Amino acid sequence: MKVVVIGASGQLGQDIVNAKPGLVKLVGLTHSDIEITDKDSVFSVLTSLEPDVIINTAAFHKTDLCEDEPEKAFFINAVGVKNLVEVCKSMDSILVHISTDYVFDGAKITEKEPYTEEDLPNPINIYGISKYAGELIVKNYLDKYYIVRVASLYGKAGASGKGGNFVYTILKKAKAGEPLRVVDDIFMSPTYTLDAAREIWKLILEERPFGTYHVTNLGYCSWYEFAKKILEYAGVDASIEPVKHTEFKTKAKRPLWSPLKSVKGIELRPWEEALKEFIGGVSTQLWKL
Numbered sequence: 635m636k637v638v639v640i641g642a643s644g645q646l647g648q649d650i651v652n653a654k655p656g657l658v659k660l661v662g663l664t665h666s667d668i669e670i671t672d673k674d675s676v677f678s679v680l681t682s683l684e685p686d687v688i689i690n691t692a693a694f695h696k697t698d699l700c701e702d703e704p705e706k707a708f709f710i711n712a713v714g715v716k717n718l719v720e721v722c723k724s725m726d727s728i729l730v731h732i733s734t735d736y737v738f739d740g741a742k743i744t745e746k747e748p749y750t751e752e753d754l755p756n757p758i759n760i761y762g763i764s765k766y767a768g769e770l771i772v773k774n775y776l777d778k779y780y781i782v783r784v785a786s787l788y789g790k791a792g793a794s795g796k797g798g799n800f801v802y803t804i805l806k807k808a809k810a811g812e813p814l815r816v817v818d819d820i821f822m823s824p825t826y827t828l829d830a831a832r833e834i835w836k837l838i839l840e841e842r843p844f845g846t847y848h849v850t851n852l853g854y855c856s857w858y859e860f861a862k863k864i865l866e867y868a869g870v871d872a873s874i875e876p877v878k879h880t881e882f883k884t885k886a887k888r889p890l891w892s893p894l895k896s897v898k899g900i901e902l903r904p905w906e907e908a909l910k911e912f913i914g915g916v917s918t919q920l921w922k923l
């Protein structure tokens with residue numbers, strides 16, 4: 635089986651490459667290899683490779699910037715996805731498209747139940763709306779697809795290969811002695827990219843039915859609880875102040891509740907267990923940050 639990963643140098647992309655099963659022939663494409671918003675680039679690069687499966691991790695996901703640059707958000711997160719859908723159709727390839735918990739509005743906070751694949755999206759910011767547009771394009775134009783919704787990712791590479799994710803940010807700030815103030819009224823499912831990557835490979839290799847899947851570590855917490863666990867597992871003694879989201883003015887509205895779970899048989903380990911392993915594995919690197 636030949637698989638192409640788009641966004642191979644990104645946070646999730648790198649772990650998809652790292653978790654590659656032995657029998658798979660993999661080609662990793664970085665942004666300098668392919669521009670998904672450019673149909674000519676998409677067709678010339680991908681038709682020359684003729685993959686059985688294309689995994690798309692590329693996105694414009696800086697939530698606040700998306701509010702200022704909606705054209706760019708829709709260009710990458712929806713038009714780019716349409717280009718990939720078309721090339722998949724032309725080669726009869728499977729598309730695995732990565733989406734987000736931000737397709738939901740957070741209204742399920744009243745039930746305190748995670749969103750499942752059966753819940754109807756209703757995104758409340760440009761990032762989420764553009765990602766949902768991408769999902770609809772995949773779902774309504776293609777038969778052979780997996781839409782994989784992930785959430786609150788952290789991995790060794792950090793987002794955009796620039797070392798950024800919440801775990802690194804908290805530890806960097808603690809190390810610099812900066813005050814830590816973290817919201818305790820926004821809830822989500824923190825997810826280790828290596829765990830998500832392994833599950834994505836399982837979906838493909840086990841030939842699970844096509845459709846939409848929630849792939850996050852089990853459970854949920856507030857960003858404050860997440861930060862507390864990060865410090866605990868890293869053995870760092872620093873105090874954190876819990877604050878309300880209204881104390882931070884942000885361009886984009888965010889869902890206050892976006893935990894995900896699967897009712898389609900996807901079961902990853904609890905988020906605490908994954909976080910502990912991640913911090914143990916990168917601890918020496920962390921202190922060089």
Ligand SMILES: NC(=O)c1ccc[n+]([C@@H]2O[C@H](COP(=O)([O-])OP(=O)(O)OC[C@H]3O[C@@H](n4cnc5c(N)ncnc54)[C@H](OP(=O)(O)O)[C@@H]3O)[C@@H](O)[C@H]2O)c1
Binds near residue numbers: 642665765785793
């Ligand atoms: N990070 C999170 O917490 C989170 C949460 C929920 C869902 N997601 C979704 O998960 C996916 C992966 O996220 P991530 O954290 O791994 O992101 P990432 O580290 O930013 O990786 C994305 C990769 O895609 C490349 N890329 C961006 N625009 C492209 C384009 N137009 N054409 C080709 N390549 C392009 C980027 O290259 P350059 O950096 O060189 O541009 C980067 O290597 C995204 O679909 C995102 O929407 C992420």
